[in-house]
Amino acid sequence: MLETGSPAPDVVLEDTDGQAVRLADYQGNHAVLIYFMRSTSCPVCNRHVQDLIRRRDDFAADNVRVFVAVPEDRQAAAEWKAKRQIPFPVLIGRHSIPHQVIGLSRKVFGSLQQSGSILIDSQGVIRHANGATMPTSGYQRKAITSAVQALRTRG
Numbered sequence: 673m674l675e676t677g678s679p680a681p682d683v684v685l686e687d688t689d690g691q692a693v694r695l696a697d698y699q700g701n702h703a704v705l706i707y708f709m710r711s712t713s714c715p716v717c718n719r720h721v722q723d724l725i726r727r728r729d730d731f732a733a734d735n736v737r738v739f740v741a742v743p744e745d746r747q748a749a750a751e752w753k754a755k756r757q758i759p760f761p762v763l764i765g766r767h768s769i770p771h772q773v774i775g776l777s778r779k780v781f782g783s784l785q786q787s788g789s790i791l792i793d794s795q796g797v798i799r800h801a802n803g804a805t806m807p808t809s810g811y812q813r814k815a816i817t818s819a820v821q822a823l824r825t826r827g
Contacts, residue, residue, distance in 0.1 A: 674774050674801045680792040685741065685763040685770050688750035693739070693763055699796045703736045703823055705816065706763070708771050710787040710807045712742050712752040717787055720811035721758065728759060734820050735794070739763050741770040743785055776803045786810070791819045799823065 674680070683695045698704050707724060709717040724731075724738055731738050741763040742749045753762045763770055769785075771777070776786040787810030788803035800819035804810040 674790055674798050676798055676801050678798050680790075680796050680798050681773070683770075683773050684766060685773070686746070686766050687761045687763055688746055688753055690746065692766075693761065695792060696796065698737060698792075698794070700794060701735075703734070703794050703799075703820070704739065704792045705731065705736050705789065705800075705820075706739045706741050706770075707789045707811060708741045708774070708776055708787050708803075709743070710785045710810065712744055712748065714787070714807050716807035717810070718756070720787075720807075721756070723811070723813060725759060731820070734823060736791070736820055736823070743769040743771060774801075774803075789816060791816060791823075793823055793826065 680695060685693050687693050695704055707720060721740055738760045740758060740760050746764055749762050749764050774790060776788050784805055786803050786805050787807050789811060790798055791800035793799050800816055802812050
């Protein structure tokens with residue numbers, strides 16, 4: 673798992689339209705928050721995404737771009753995004769699942785995909801990194817809020 677304070681890797685994922693999304697392209701302009709869902713069928717993860725949606729204006733006011741990364745393929749991700757009316761870009765991996773790019777693996781004999789989140793500031797430094805096997809711990813609302821607030825003081 674990536675560590676807070678370290679430089680973000682040059683990650684390239686794809687959105688549900690097949691367009692490349694390169695995190696380095698946001699450097700100098702926006703902070704980036706990516707929530708990595710365990711799966712689109714995980715009810716806990718879906719509640720976390722709903723919280724992100726409720727808070728989208730706050731993120732926008734703080735110049736934070738929000739993305740949701742899922743382990744499913746493009747078609748399943750696009751169907752989930754449309755059905756749930758997700759306003760954020762939904763990302764998939766280009767050659768593997770997006771979770772592997774940041775070190776979120778499968779645990780419990782390979783049966784449980786880890787979930788988590790990363791916040792990268794506009795200079796490309798990781799300001800929040802969290803990963804968890806249990807989906808209830810994969811989204812730390814208070815820690816994310818604190819990290820976003822800290823971006824203001826660095827601004």
